[in-house]
Amino acid sequence: MKKKYSETEIKIKTAAKSLFLEKGYSATTTRDISKESDINLALLNYYFTSKKKLFEIIMLETFYDFISKMVEVYNDEKSSLEEKLKLTSSKYIDMIIAEPHLPTFVVNELKNNPSSILKILKGQIMESKLVDQYNDGVKKGIYKKIDSIHFVTNILSLIVFPFISSPIIVKMKKFNRKEFNEMMYERKKLIPEWILKMIKK
Amino acid sequence: MKKKYSETEIKIKTAAKSLFLEKGYSATTTRDISKESDINLALLNYYFTSKKKLFEIIMLETFYDFISKMVEVYNDEKSSLEEKLKLTSSKYIDMIIAEPHLPTFVVNELKNNPSSILKILKGQIMESKLVDQYNDGVKKGIYKKIDSIHFVTNILSLIVFPFISSPIIVKMKKFNRKEFNEMMYERKKLIPEWILKMIKK
DNA sequence: TTGAATTAAACAAATGTTTAATAAAAAATT
DNA sequence: AATTTTTTATTAAACATTTGTTTAATTCAA
Numbered sequence: 265m266k267k268k269y270s271e272t273e274i275k276i277k278t279a280a281k282s283l284f285l286e287k288g289y290s291a292t293t294t295r296d297i298s299k300e301s302d303i304n305l306a307l308l309n310y311y312f313t314s315k316k317k318l319f320e321i322i323m324l325e326t327f328y329d330f331i332s333k334m335v336e337v338y339n340d341e342k343s344s345l346e347e348k349l350k351l352t353s354s355k356y357i358d359m360i361i362a363e364p365h366l367p368t369f370v371v372n373e374l375k376n377n378p379s380s381i382l383k384i385l386k387g388q389i390m391e392s393k394l395v396d397q398y399n400d401g402v403k404k405g406i407y408k409k410i411d412s413i414h415f416v417t418n419i420l421s422l423i424v425f426p427f428i429s430s431p432i433i434v435k436m437k438k439f440n441r442k443e444f445n446e447m448m449y450e451r452k453k454l455i456p457e458w459i460l461k462m463i464k465k
Numbered sequence: 466m467k468k469k470y471s472e473t474e475i476k477i478k479t480a481a482k483s484l485f486l487e488k489g490y491s492a493t494t495t496r497d498i499s500k501e502s503d504i505n506l507a508l509l510n511y512y513f514t515s516k517k518k519l520f521e522i523i524m525l526e527t528f529y530d531f532i533s534k535m536v537e538v539y540n541d542e543k544s545s546l547e548e549k550l551k552l553t554s555s556k557y558i559d560m561i562i563a564e565p566h567l568p569t570f571v572v573n574e575l576k577n578n579p580s581s582i583l584k585i586l587k588g589q590i591m592e593s594k595l596v597d598q599y600n601d602g603v604k605k606g607i608y609k610k611i612d613s614i615h616f617v618t619n620i621l622s623l624i625v626f627p628f629i630s631s632p633i634i635v636k637m638k639k640f641n642r643k644e645f646n647e648m649m650y651e652r653k654k655l656i657p658e659w660i661l662k663m664i665k666k
Numbered sequence: 667t668t669g670a671a672t673t674a675a676a677c678a679a680a681t682g683t684t685t686a687a688t689a690a691a692a693a694a695t696t
Numbered sequence: 697a698a699t700t701t702t703t704t705a706t707t708a709a710a711c712a713t714t715t716g717t718t719t720a721a722t723t724c725a726a
Contacts, residue, residue: 270671272671272672287491288489288491288573289492290488290489290491290492291490291491293714293715293716294715294716294717295714295715295716303672304671304672304673304674305673305674305716305717306672306673306674306717306718306719307671307672307673308716308717309716309717309718310671310672314716314717315715315716315717316716368572368573368576371569371629371630371632372489372569372573374632374633375569375632379636382632382633382636385633385636385637389637390637390638410655411648411651413634413637413638413648414648414651414652414655416637417626417627417630417634418623418659420626420630421622421623421626421627421630422619422622422623424626424630425618425621425622425625425626425629426618426622428572428626428629429572429618429621429622429625431572431575431576431583432575432583432586433614433618435580435583435586436586436590436591436614436617437591437614447612447614447615450612450615451615454611454615458619458663461662461663462659462662462663471705473705473706494680494681494682495681495682495683496680496681496682504706505705505706505707505708506682506683506707506708507683507684507685507706507707507708508705508706508707509682509683510682510683510684511705511706512705515682515683516681516682516683517682
């Protein structure tokens with residue numbers, strides 16, 4: 265994961281990430297990247313061998329960030345399950361508002377690059393403190409006995425899906441971007457409440 | 466929406482839809498389509514003018530189907546809110562299992578083709594019987610006073626997002642496709658229960 | 667002076683589209 | 697009914713761009 269990149273390499277990577285996120289792999293050309301980063305076309309291959317390789321590096325880093333940000337909160341030792349839900353919800357919504365193309369990019373490009381990138385996941389979520397706390401609750405009879413995969417899936421669904429489907433939501437409610445974001449801010453508070461209701465007996 | 470297509474046109478459309486769904490617009494070439502449908506390359510332009518036009522037709526029809534299937538249940542006059550939730554959940558999960566690429570395709574290609582295609586939505590969901598029933602419940606004080614957009618968004622999120630993120634879920638739980646589908650069958654029953662818990666006071 | 671960084675130009679392959687010729691089907695004429 | 701004419705459908709080839717990548721020359725820095 266470590267590697268010190270030269271200034272030029274960073275310029276290429278930054279531009280490439282922005283374009284890949286917005287338009288996806290196939291719709292982004294090497295000339296787009298060269299133009300956006302203001303570097304000579306040949307330097308892309310000089311530093312990164314191929315468009316494909318460059319993409320893989322960016323995909324890996326992006327997905328790693330995406331997961332790390334989540335797991336950070338999930339594994340906090342001190343906080344309760346409820347507190348974790350609140351924090352996750354809040355941090356994740358802020359993060360995606362700052363980079364709205366991220367979820368669509370991740371889910372969409374993921375189906376083409378399976379195992380190698382998804383290795384990052386290994387146990388990170390399903391063996392997190394949050395899931396432990398949930399399973400404890402189940403064992404104690406506080407929460408309904410439902411596989412924790414549903415618990416994890418529901419949290420992600422309620423947070424991430426609205427962003428992915430934002431064109432639809434915006435159209436249905438005649439929202440502008442600001443109003444949509446306000447809807448998502450509302451959800452910061454609502455999602456933890458909903459999740460608790462869902463798991464409690 | 467109506468138009469009688471010749472046999473050749475249908476062959477082209479069928480192959481094109483399958484490829485667009487699987488690989489997206491940019492990654493699908495006209496030669497891919499010609500090969501898959503077993504028609505001469507030139508016929509694509511002869512019948513559909515351009516790859517872009519062909520895509521727009523398919524996108525429109527696909528999105529229209531996607532919404533129609535939903536609204537069908539939403540507008541049933543006789544059923545209760547709870548029954549509608551059960552039916553929606555069940556029908557939609559079956560539908561996506563039969564065509565797993567559909568959600569990713571819709572959400573991903575939607576951000577490039579905004580208004581023209583999204584016109585289909587106009588009032589269809591937010592003015593459906595289901596949303597009326599929800600709003601009645603709010604008025605009667607049975608349900609919490611939360612904007613119905615959250616209600617609609619949550620239903621869709623819990624049903625659709627797991628499919629979109631299936632590569633992640635599959636990896637986290639070491640599922641195969643069959644096990645993943647079984648998880649989704651479980652959710653047919655769970656989602657309506659969850660939604661009810663979320664909206665009740 | 668040597669090696670790395672940068673550049674403009676070129677290359678081959680891929681891609682969307684068009685052309686011009688032919689085949690097949692439909693319509694019109696005898 | 698048979699033949700001709702016209703329209704439609706299909707084909708192989710060509711065309712002009714675009715795209716990812718490489719080359720060979722030049723600039724820059726150590």
